Amino acid sequence: QKEVEQNSGPLSVPEGAIASLNCTYSDRVSQSFFWYRQYSGKSPELIMSIYSNGDKEDGRFTAQLNKASQYVSLLIRDSQPSDSATYLCAVKLVRQGAQKLVFGQGTRLTINP
Amino acid sequence: DGGITQSPKYLFRKEGQNVTLSCEQNLNHDAMYWYRQDPGQGLRLIYYSQIVNDFQKGDIAEGYSVSREKKESFPLTVTSAQKNPTAFYLCASSIGWGNTGELFFGEGSRLTVL
Numbered sequence: 001q002k003e004v005e006q007n008s009g010p011l012s013v014p015e016g017a018i019a020s021l022n023c024t025y026s027d028r029v030s031q032s033f034f035w036y037r038q039y040s041g042k043s044p045e046l047i048m049s050i051y052s053n054g055d056k057e058d059g060r061f062t063a064q065l066n067k068a069s070q071y072v073s074l075l076i077r078d079s080q081p082s083d084s085a086t087y088l089c090a091v092k093l094v095r096q097g098a099q100k101l102v103f104g105q106g107t108r109l110t111i112n113p
Numbered sequence: 114d115g116g117i118t119q120s121p122k123y124l125f126r127k128e129g130q131n132v133t134l135s136c137e138q139n140l141n142h143d144a145m146y147w148y149r150q151d152p153g154q155g156l157r158l159i160y161y162s163q164i165v166n167d168f169q170k171g172d173i174a175e176g177y178s179v180s181r182e183k184k185e186s187f188p189l190t191v192t193s194a195q196k197n198p199t200a201f202y203l204c205a206s207s208i209g210w211g212n213t214g215e216l217f218f219g220e221g222s223r224l225t226v227l
Contacts, residue, residue, distance in 0.1 A: 032214040043203055043218040092214030098163050101216055105155040
């Protein structure tokens with residue numbers, strides 16, 4: 001089982017609709033979760049972080065965390081063509097006394113005008 | 114402006130050659146990381162360093178080497194032992210142990226083997 005799993009997509013959503021991106025992780029003790037957006041040929045940029053169960057909202061973005069189900073999601077409301085990108089879910093793990101971020105394979109999102 | 118600088122942005126290598134990718138940060142971060150990304154894939158961890166003069170292998174360290182002689186610098190050498198080095202390489206940093214884990218990325222270096 002992969003440590004962090006995402007549906008690779010592509011996910012196609014009409015402009016103005018809600019895009020829903022999902023991620024599961026295997027390590028029950030993980031405490032920090034992140035969503036990065038990556039445009040083609042560019043480096044990832046952080047758009048959301050979440051550390052406790054429930055929802056966290058920032059503008060059009062909402063991150064949802066359910067530690068019991070080991071599930072984290074990202075909702076994008078009022079989707080815009082500029083939201084078309086690959087979205088990477090990342091989970092902080094602690095291994096052998098060091099911390100590192102493990103990434104899922106990413107979900108490619110396309111917003112159709 | 115604080116940030117992470119990677120160079121070169123594009124690099125071409127002949128088979129059998131070693132190449133070194135530079136990564137410099139002025140964020141005063143303790144931890145630095147190297148990731149590799151292949152087309153349509155997520156990021157895979159090559160090496161990481163939590164503190165100067167110490168580094169650890171990540172998930173795909175074979176064929177790579179690093180050094181951490183200064184807090185600001187974490188160069189990655191892709192050796193001839195790396196069988197499939199063509200990829201997008203990303204350097205990142207974070208504040209250090211005990212922080213939330215947020216990573217700050219450089220702009221990446223794209224390596225192509227001819």
